[in-house]
Amino acid sequence: MTAVVGLLSLASFSASAAEPVDPIEPVEVKNPALVELGKMLFFEPRLSRSGFISCNSCHNLATGGVDNLKTSIGDYWAQGPINSPTVLNSYGQIAQFWNGRAKTLAEQAAGPIANPLEMGSTHEHAVKVISSIPGYAEYFKKAFGDEKVDIARITEAIGEFERTLVTPNARFDKWLKGDKNAITAEELKGYELFKSSGCMICHNGAQLGGQSFQKMGSIRPYQTTNTDEGVKAISGRDQDRMTFKVPLLRNVELTYPYFHDGEAETLEEAVEVMGDIQLGKRYTKEETARIVAFLKTLTGDQPKIVYPVLPPNGPDTPKFEPWAPKPEGK
Amino acid sequence: MTAVVGLLSLASFSASAAEPVDPIEPVEVKNPALVELGKMLFFEPRLSRSGFISCNSCHNLATGGVDNLKTSIGDYWAQGPINSPTVLNSYGQIAQFWNGRAKTLAEQAAGPIANPLEMGSTHEHAVKVISSIPGYAEYFKKAFGDEKVDIARITEAIGEFERTLVTPNARFDKWLKGDKNAITAEELKGYELFKSSGCMICHNGAQLGGQSFQKMGSIRPYQTTNTDEGVKAISGRDQDRMTFKVPLLRNVELTYPYFHDGEAETLEEAVEVMGDIQLGKRYTKEETARIVAFLKTLTGDQPKIVYPVLPPNGPDTPKFEPWAPKPEGK
Incomplete structure (x- = not known):
């Protein structure tokens, strides 16, 4: 359109x-393995600094793709600056975020991971974490052809999953x-x-x-x-x-x-x-x-989501320390 | 046993x-409507003071029924005193909690709802919230025969859902x-x-x-x-x-x-x-x-959970104010 x-x-x-x-209308899925990986990462709390907050925390698929709060709760119980828009049917919009600063769902997904008021991690750390989890390798391979993990792939997978979150009927x-x-x-x-x-x-x-x-x-x-x-x-x-x-x-x-x-x-x-x-x-x-x-x-049919099972940490997975002293500015 | x-x-x-x-072994379900209601309530963030934390936050069914943290994150980012035990296969234990203070899963489920370091609500408030959500009435009716909501029913439903969380094979x-x-x-x-x-x-x-x-x-x-x-x-x-x-x-x-x-x-x-x-x-x-x-x-087959769709607030649902001033002692 x-x-x-x-x-x-x-x-x-x-x-x-x-x-x-x-x-x-329902969405045609060309790469089911990419969608499956994206679903896992959408529900993946280890993309956050604390190991507690996932995309789904604020875009909860149980509640219309939002958290039903005025603004969202982030890392260290931070008070978010703006209301979480729904992830449902968000593909096909002219842009993402209230101010349109992301052109694609993938670009949007990169934002909260590294936002100190949201998931509070960094892209570098998120990649380190996901790379360190042995069970993800096969999913990246199925989705992308090889096991390489980088932030572009992580967010592409999340975006591709989100593209399927339509509510027909x-x-x-x-x-x-x-x-x-x-x-x-x-x-x-x-x-x-x-x-x-x-x-x-x-x-x-x-x-x-x-x-x-x-x-x-x-x-x-x-x-x-x-x-x-x-x-x-x-x-x-x-x-x-x-x-x-x-x-x-x-x-x-x-x-x-x-x-x-x-x-x-x-x-x-x-x-x-x-x-x-x-x-x-x-x-x-x-x-x-x-x-x-x-x-x-x-109000359409809400997406039927089989809750993912996430692979456990590996020996090199960084520790999650939710109560580590808050750095200046957080 | x-x-x-x-x-x-x-x-x-x-x-x-x-x-x-x-x-x-897989569990025989006598009242599927009760299990379904229990699943909804297990994933229900409105059982918490903030509207953000559900049973699943700390007993995450994506990650072995735990949060994989040393101790759990609670209301206002509280640091929990003890490690979250898994909810998987928790039925059939001699008691619940590390110190066994709850005899049944239902009795256990009542604890975190009202614990200031966990979900931070009260039983009275939780009942008020769930009663105020019009869409729950039909689920309580199917599960219990009538629409009455009380803490015993809420926790019985959660416990009955948890009883099904077994990992055979x-x-x-x-x-x-x-x-x-x-x-x-x-x-x-x-x-x-x-x-x-x-x-x-x-x-x-x-x-x-x-x-x-x-x-x-x-x-x-x-x-x-x-x-x-x-x-x-x-x-x-x-x-x-x-x-x-x-x-x-x-x-x-x-x-x-x-x-x-x-x-x-x-x-x-x-x-x-x-x-x-x-x-x-x-x-x-x-x-x-x-x-x-x-x-x-x-490690057995993890429960296959279709993520629930939760009914929206009604006109009388209390507001959730995650950043309300913390009362003394919280």
Whole structure:
């Protein structure tokens, strides 16, 4: 799908349904061994400094691919700066992270491993750890043809696993595909209002989001104590302050709390605030309820994950010392 | 199996194989709905104060039912006082916890939920949280006949799930059942030495442990900086200081580090120390290697767990505030 920053992509209109959204479809897996390795590494706590935090800690596949916390808990119980976006259906977005600083899932996966507020390790250390675990060799060989471990392979595998984390068969997708009874009249009204009042200018494409960057507060400024500056932190341009990637709305019923600061606890609150600051609209209670009813039709089949069994440490695996004195700046 | 504290149980001798150990067998499930609910609750981070820590955090089913840390990380990154024992094959032990303070798995499961150094919640709060999640009602109804949520039901479900976490088909079990090629000559020598030198006086029964309490350091005192006093903390009797439940040895290759203090990092070290302080034996390097080779035949098929999908919060679910000011004493 072609994505155009800041504009509604024409390509995101589904030809068949004539709706600016496509159903989520199951993913074709070309290299199952790579996906299997990626799953192991996604659940691998030894990618963190402590040996306790994995990708799944904050992108929990039991709970919509998020941790349902305002911001995430990291190394030494660090308070993360921003709300964890869902990993579900995250492939196909224009970029990853709220400020879009990673182009691919693999590039994204590299971030938290080395972020002192998240997994708190380094890429060098993570590679040393995974290389030292004898049981991983066969999985790297199956996935890549040889046993070499490096950060590019680790993150490529995680990204490839994440690409499979799609949630097809949402009631809304069944409706898109022609089953007119898949959603109720009230939910359909919610969808129509979602379109007609402008939400879909940004929340479009198969993911209903993730296709553009937008100013949070395009009509009225958004008030928050969160200090994240959005895209400005990447571009350095003042005009990008509070510009964020539009979050995707698939499974949004499960991915509370909402916004980059996690300050909206309910879908009702999120819809009201968005209408107000992005569209200049004050929805009635009835209108909000309709849009929320529609949003709840976006919950699809959650990925069926067989929990991985991870190989034990080898003789050269570095020790994990969760309570080692915190270095300056942590 | 009858278990006799401090004595080798006669009942633990397998009649068929004439060995003081029985194979691990798959578990018969009478109430699959109860097991399913228990699995959800085992992976449920909302049983903790923070909404971040679940039973699986420290008894990780990806890594032998333990966290492979010396002691466990708890609420606010607390440093736990003792090494997390494996949850695998934990049913059928004489009691639960290192000091045996819980008789059943359900009673054990109640402990960490309310321990300030572990999940840091209270039973009252945990019940309030689970009751407030609308999606749990159907699971409680299927498991128990009605939707009532209380701590007894929560822990009964977790215990029933844990009862299913057995690891059959270890190579040693295949050997016990008559497949004489299932273990090597070296491994068999290790088993024979394990028996003849006295390890099996304590490490017997299907789990190779968990059937009695023993003094850590029965021949020579064990040196440790860990302050846990073992059974004395329960009985109040001085003679029970440093007496612990004998840990089970199933999957011991995966459940490092060893001992209640987690101070033995390798199986070699654990075998040497045990020989020394429990049996007054200084094994040669070759003997230690043989016993270790035998111990590695005890790794069975790890439980195949389909990762659960947990129902979202309801309108009355209490907020999770991981960084709320720590109360006095935490």
